[in-house]
Structures are given as C-alpha cells and as structure tokens.
Amino acid sequence: MSDITFSPAFIGRQSFIELDARERATALMDTGSSHELVGPFDRIESPWLPMQGIAPQSDDGCVVLKGTIAGRPAVVIALEGEFQAGSMGEVSGAKMTAALDFATRDSRNGKTTAAVLLLETGGVRLQEANLGLAAVAEVVASIIALREYAPVITVTAGTVGCFGGMSLAAGVSSYIVMTPEARLGLNGPEVIEQESGIDEFDSTDRALIWAINGGEQRVAMGVADELSEDNVPDIAEAVRKCIQAGQPAVLRSRQIELYRSRIKSINTSIQIEPRSLRQLWAGEKE
C-alpha cells in the first residue's frame, strides 16, 4: 500500500459529540481538578420510570462535576442525550438545580463559581409530566439567580440538540456555545409538523431544519454566541473564553424591546427565509 500523504483536517479532530455526558464534562474541566457529585454509585435514580416498565439510569442522565476551568471554580452539569433523549425528570432536575444553587451560594460568599450546562435534551421527560415541568421551572429560576454573580454557559454540541423547556434554560444563560451539528429551538421540527402540518414545517427536510435551528444560523442571528467545530480543544477554548469574559454587559434575555421591535419589523405577508432572517437579526452583532 502506498503511503498516505494527505489527510483532511477533520481526521485529526477529537470529537466532542462522540463522548458521553461524563466524558464531555470531564473534557471541559482543568485536568485532574474535577470530582463528581451524586454519581452513579449513589444510585439517586428516577422512581417513576420503573413503574412504567422503563429501565432507569443510575445517575438519571445528569452528571455534575465540580472543579476548575482556566483555574477558576466551576461546576459542569451535563445531560446524557442517549438516555431518554436527555429529558428532564424529577431527579435530573433536582441535581441540576442543587448544583446551580450551590454555585450561587459560593459566588455570593466571594468564591465566584461559573456554571457550564451541557444540554443535549428534548426538554421535559413526558413520563414524569408535571414533575418534569416543575424541574425545568426550577432550573430556569436557579440560572437567573446565578447569572447575577457568575457566568452561566450553555453548550449544545449535538446531535440531540436543545429543545422544549430546556431551550428556555439555554435562552436565559449568559452565553451559548454551539457546533454546526447542534440545533436549538423551542419546538422541535416534529412537534411543529404534528401541530401545524407539513406545509408549516417538513420535519424530514434536514437542510431546512439546520437552516433554521442549526448552530451556524443561531450564531449568525446573534441568539447564540460562539460557533465551534466538533473538536474538544475548540469547545473547551470557547468555554474558557466565556468564563474569562465574566458576565456579559447586557443579557440577551433582558433585551425585550430590541427583539420586540425586530419581530414587529418583519413583513409577514411574504414567507421569510432563513438567510433574510439572519440579515434582519444580525443587527449589532455584525
């Protein structure tokens, strides 16, 4: 066989998407600095799934690591997209809320502790119904409390993406980091198609979905902050950059008038295209 003289750059990449939640969280923290809180051997798992004939997971699909990033105290909370589509149940929600609240307490006491949320989730876990909804509400409230003291960074890398109630958690974060493979949106494509019909949104049209929900579009619209390739060092660098930047001067979710005026300026008599939306929304970002 002849020697390979050229290999494309992506061959050398260290994929973040291929890692599970625990490996993703570990990869973002300073080497050797992290320890897990309420790990799998504590067996704090969903009591509701076995009642419905579904095998639970020993960490309920939520991994909490405490440690440092770029030498600063941080907590990384990762949802496992492979387990029940990363959905938020009573236990995973309680773990995320408690971790955020401890970070707020430490930050108030002078030890500023940033939070990094690795969101691969379809939102509320339907099997846990109201408890899942309550969990999302608590997570959002806890993010809003913490972001006054320390940055809260959402990373959605793919391939599950971040949808449903947890897209609200992403929305109130200080920063959002995405890869081109990731998707972010309130209602997922299949939900829109089911509720409004295939004319409204064709959930089999992958190009359309990524043109609207994809990382590139979201960053270009200014509703997400950093676009990073699916490469561990790149994503870790994007997260470090956000942590070092501290709290943003103006939180995106406080710019109510700005977004209201943009929505008002849209001419709804013609079908708006992803590209024109990008131009309309880019505003101060460009």
Place this chain on the structure above:
Amino acid sequence: MELLEFDYPSANRRVNKRSHVGVVGSGEMEVLMEPAETGMAHVSIRTSVDGFGRSWKGVIDRFFSKFDGAVRISINDAGATPGNVMLRLEQAAEALEP
C-alpha cells in the same frame, strides 16, 4: 420491565475498585461493578425487554467462566444484544484491574 438475579459463589477473589460503563440508551446498557461485601459475586439486572432470562443467564455464565472477582454487578438495560452485554461486562471488569 423484568428483574433478574444471579449468584456466583465460586467468584470469590477480592476486588478493591469499582467501575461504571455504558449508558441506558436504545440497544445499550450500563454496568456498575463494586466489591461485594458477601465475598461472592451477585448480579442484578433490570431490563426493559421481557422474556430473555435464558439468554441473560447464558451470557453471564459465560462471563463468570473467565472472571472470578467477588463483585456486585448492577445492570440497567434498554435492549442490549448478547454480544454488546459481554463487551460491556469485559470493559467494566478491565476497569476494575489496577
């Protein structure tokens, strides 16, 4: 969902570490292995797929024909195939060794 329990009294070599591998994703499973205080191996399986008790017994028997650690094994399963089960067990056992 089905619960399965197996004991292996001949697996009595002391182990000191614990290990955790896998995710309860579709066609996948997680394994937790930890030292058994009784001095012999116990296996508990929770699987979403009913009616495969004999296949489980076959795979676990085969695993313990080569492995002698006194471990408590907990498996949460969402439909892993026998080959996948064996790979996950071997992976967890490997992580137990110093």
